[in-house]
Amino acid sequence: MSRPLRIGTGAGFSADRLDPAVDLVARGALDYIVFECLGERTLAFAHRDRLRDPEQGYNKLLETRFRALLPLCADNGTRVITNMGAANPRAAALRTLEVAGALGLKHCKVACVEGDDVTARIDGDTELPELGTTVGKLGQSLVAANAYIGADALLPALAAGADVVIAGRVADPSLFLAPLRHAFGWREDDWQKMGAGTAVGHLLECAAQVTGGYFADPGIKPVENLAYVGFPIAEVAPDGAAVITKLPDTGGCVTLHTVKEQLLYEIHDPARYFTPDVVADFSTTRLSEDGPDRVRVTGAGGRPRPEALKVTLAFDGGSLAEAEVSCAGPGARNRARLAGEIVRERMTHLHGYGGALRIDLIGVSALHGTAVERPVDTEDVRLRAALRSLRDEDAELLLWEVESLLCCGPAGGGGFRGHITPSVVTHSAYLPREQVQTRVEMFEA
Amino acid sequence: MSQAEKSRSVPLREIAHARAGDKGNISSVALFVFDPRHYEAVRAQVTPQRLRAAFGGVLRGEIARYELERLHGFNFVMTEALEGGVNSSLNLDSHGKSWSYLLLSLEVEVEV
Known part of the structure; x- marks a missing residue:
């Protein structure tokens, strides 16, 4: 593909709003919409839900979101990628099929991505390096363990033509890197592209946090029409250069300030941001204004991915x-x-x-x-x-x-x-x- | 002119903006100046030592500061800064989301 890929964010956390996502799919001419809905606690509570009921353990808003969005996605040719599967991606995929069936959507292809649940691999000898102890010595009752998996886990689903890809503990930016790799054929060891795509994913993964949400401070940092803040869109070129923007006639703003705050959000060393896909370098990022509510992002880099995967x-x-x-x-x-x-x-x-x-x-x-x-x-x-x-x-x-x-x-x-x-x-x-x-x-x- | 006439003390919030994030018991606060001319003043005055002295009650571990001159900002990474972290802290704000405004409450001297 040689034109820019258009990716939007439909949710930046488990309880995020629905109406901005509906608006994005209806008017955004999106290739993909990504719902990032998983945190450490969210996932742990999803495991508890699943232990109580084997049919549960996925995001509680999944049905609500898909009832509103799947018909629009079908009409607009927008594919969905999400970690709403949480502790039970398979049950989430089966429920999504039922929703699609009830909506009369023919030939809706739903992919379920599994393998992040590594609870069976954890034993008393598993080391907890940050605590300097082991699971056995800690002496607490284990609920579950999930590895952060990367974009490569999603690629077979995209290659098979899935309209909806449902996963569990995929690392947040990897949900966005996967469609970029699929569309542009980026090699997994093209570390600069992996870093650039990870920067885009990181900027988009918290939805409104890059479009004026979580930014307003009256008198210092005013934001217009925050009640109806729009969710973000990234227009990503085949070389990884991107513009972050939002729909016209939505609240919020995309400025150098909102993009900077999100670029470093929950990052430690900006030159070494570890994901399953790459050790990304955001310290070399260049930001420039590209018209109203448009910020151009270039220059992020990357180095070879870590050999070990983080497990929560x-x-x-x-x-x-x-x-x-x-x-x-x-x-x-x-x-x-x-x-x-x-x-x-x-x-x-x-x-x-x-x-x-x-x-x-x-x-x-x-x-x-x-x-x-x-x-x-x-x-x-x-x-x-x-x-x-x-x-x-x-x-x-x-x-x-x-x-x-x-x-x-x-x-x-x-x-x-x-x-x-x-x-x-x-x-x-x-x-x-x-x-x-x-x-x-x-x-x- | 005396020193007092050449510079004035302002709340950091008037010249900079910030966002806090958390990973386990580690808090990170990204701080950016609105006007690049204030970058040096903030670099000289908003140091890890100053944060530890001002907020040692909650910022109990190591404080690292990454300087991002191109972005006109800094990233403060503070270990043992969340009273155990989101799953252990008894603070109402267990993520330390409001730590951004803890930093922004500091006063800094800027040239007039």
């Missing part, structure tokens, strides 16, 4: 308990502080709870409270108490203690809320890439 291991983290109550009006700060002291005293000395207990005064010192407490004059303060424990009784006790402040605590406290959420803890391991065998299965509606 999820362990049972028990329960996170959070309970809150508010104080307002004169003296609110001191009354909320007293409430917090009472909770700490009773949890520690009456109940003998010995774990970490967090007490925040929201409005005074919460998010940045550990780093710095600033003098503020507020009369609207929310006390928050939080703990994480493998024992359900600890979680339930915290909620009870905070709620009991309503009669036994300081004057004027109100608005109690408490909730307990299951928690997972993730750690990283590494596997030689030859131990991770991926496979593609094709289905047709």
Whole structure:
């Protein structure tokens, strides 16, 4: 292919909006739309869903998204690539076939990519280098382990003509590199192209984060019509040079500033960004304006890919308990502080709870409270108490203690809320890439 | 002119923008100046040492700073900076998304 390939982002995280994706497919003349919907926690919770029900374990919005989008994709010749398969790509693919069938879409080809689930390869001797220990010595209960697989795992599905490619733990930028490799025939050891395509993928993978989402700061960084922020499009030339843009008449903006923020987002050394496909070098990237809401991206490079694949291991983290109550009006700060002291005293000395207990005064010192407490004059303060424990009784006790402040605590406290959420803890391991065998299965509606 | 007349102190937020990300217990904050003329002032003043001194309560590990002059920015990579990380932290903002504005709350001296 010699014309630029047009790739859009349909989702940048599991719960991302639907309407910008529908608009992109309807008006964007896209070759591909990519839905990136997986984080470390999302995947761990998907594994839990699958353990409860073998037909579950994929993105909960998959059906909603595909009901709205598959007919539009068929009309516009737009192919779909996603990691919405999460912990169960096969069940997700079968469900997608049912959706396509119910919509009357004939000959819709759905590919399922598997092999990233490496739970069976993990044992007590598996090393956790960042902790300097092993899975056995850690002594926590393993939920699942997934290897980050690369663009090469998706290529057979694209070559077989899949309209929808559903995978699990594909590395985020690899979801975008795969169609570029397929369209332009880039060799897997053309490291400069792998780096350039990875830069495009990295810029697109968080959807609105490159088009003005997560950017606005009124008075400093204004963004127009953020309520209807458009999702991004990349126009990628066969040599890897790209323009990042969005649809006209959508909210948001594509500027040097929005693109810079996303280029380094969650990157460590910008000259060495490790993916399964390449060690990409973003430090040489050149950005230039190419008209309104158009930024040209060139110059990213790359070096040979790592020999080992990163694996995320999820362990049972028990329960996170959070309970809150508010104080307002004169003296609110001191009354909320007293409430917090009472909770700490009773949890520690009456109940003998010995774990970490967090007490925040929201409005005074919460998010940045550990780093710095600033003098503020507020009369609207929310006390928050939080703990994480493998024992359900600890979680339930915290909620009870905070709620009991309503009669036994300081004057004027109100608005109690408490909730307990299951928690997972993730750690990283590494596997030689030859131990991770991926496979593609094709289905047709 | 005295030193005070040649320079003034401004909140970093007025001359720079930032975004925070997380991987495990490592926080990364990318910081960019709006005007390339402020790059040197930020390079000289927003150092890992200063961040550790200002925010040592939460930035407990190593702080590396990558300089990206072509992008007019810096990438700060801070280990042990997320109270255990998104799955362990008891902070409401367990990703440390608001760490960008922690940095932007610093004051810097810029030439008038």
